[in-house]
Amino acid sequence: MPSISRDEVAHLAKLARLAVTEDELDLFAGQLDVILQSVASVGDIATADIPPTSHAVPLTNVFREDVVRPSLGQQQALSGAPEAEDGRFRVPRILGEEA
């Protein structure tokens, strides 16, 4: 039986870039545990000899002719940006002070 601790949920939230609150950690730890236990039954019938299916329609790479088509202009692409500067997306600092 799987079991997921509060610390593990905190780790998952960090990996998923979710700054969850302490209250949420309590809530989600309980709920995620129940959900994971209820879905673990897939292991009951998933034997080694069964090939996995990732996609309902068996497709390999789909190619098309490399032709120039109209696309979004710079102004349109930036139209929804939280912040833009000099025709580019403005983002918070990526590197630390010491880097």
Add this chain to the structure above:
Amino acid sequence: MTNDLIHATAAELAAKIHSGEVSSVEVTQAHLDRIAETDGKVNAFLHVDTEGALAQARTVDEAVKAGETVGALAGVPLALKDVMTTEGVPTTVGSKILEGWLPPYDATVTRKLKEAGVVILGKTNMDEFAMGSSTENSAYGPTHNPWDLDRIPGGSGGGSSAALAAYQAPLAIGTDTGGSIRQPGAVTGTVGVKPTYGGVSRYGLVAFSSSLDQAGPCARTVLDAALLHEVIAGYDHMDSTSINAPVPPVVAAAREGLSGDLSGLRIGVVTQFQGEGYQPGVLRSFQAAVSQLKELGAEIADVSCPSFDYALPAYYLIAPSECSSNLARFDAMRYGLRVGDDGTRSTEEVMSLTREAGFGPEVKRRIMIGTYALSSGYYDAYYGSAQKVRTLITQDFAKAFENFDVLISPTTPTTAFKIGERANDPIAMYKADLCTIPANLAGTPAMSVPSGLSDEDGLPVGLQIMAPALQDHRMYRVAAAYEAARGAFGGPSL
């Protein structure tokens, strides 16, 4: 007059508009008035595009006056699920993270609707990122079922189905990842179709679970759904999973079905989808539908698909896994919400604060389940096993379709439940999708057609019809024949 216009089918409205008997502007205005009058109670719409709708209606009216040939549904109003991008018109996906976003492009479905002259009334409410079965997960408040305002309209496409049931629109678009078109259709007494995966382009459909997401038509009649299906379907080079094959002849099949003859058609009743956990009134309605299909000449027998019992757990691993990856794009950098950028915080901190503020609890739960299921050490036990179950389900369908032309079941185990009843119990909520999920995992088409009202609570019940891939027309034929035999079952009073 207004009353006639809002109760008419899309096919009837199209005939009247195209013959000049009534203008598209009149039809559109009647529906806008109906929305204004009823949506305070229903909350089906997140955004009503009055100007855009009337402008499109005027364009169609001018074309009709000039004697031009117009599309089969030109001038008919439609409600568009807020998961489809609309250029310059708000698209929120029911989430705070996209509040106020004006997409710079149209989804392929949106473009096809516009080109066909369909009048888009506005964008409909939905569970955030299409994750839910009740529309309670919308960041903009729940939609109420027009049959009983204290009850859910299903989800995730509760807004689209409620708009149909409330006579706010004769046509709507939904998307179905695990039942989000069919289950709302069932609990609102409307028709909802999930086409074959790849039948309708996903370009511009805000992704939840890309291997399962499929857009489809919603309407009050089978023929209307078929007419809309042909408008939105077809190959699209912008979607690499789009199927490059002719659109199944669904309108011809719906018309053929209306003759009421199903002689020789073999229908399988899925034995896994009845019994414990199913509301007695839902099962009685289903049995009555089985009897009517027999009277129409169909040969009916039970069929067992044992792996379907594992479809729900497989889905609640595969869909969260794909969503945890898809929703990584909401990073507060290029569009949408940005929180906490005060000059002191790093990009990573701003991302985490934004996603925390912008996503609701169900979205966070699913992202974390997916992150867990895909992490090393757990991958084989969870995601890997779920993918194997997916293989077994596809094999069960293939075996069943060797002996049967279509399969049937109830669409959902119960009628509409009360708002709030399952809100704090994710597992109970997930069970609403018990019967609809296998078709998503296999990529096969499936639809829900109303089978009247449950005798115990007077609420609508849905009959699910499933067909093999690219045989969408088979289910339309069966549904149209059944619909004619079933007859009218009334509508909600609002």
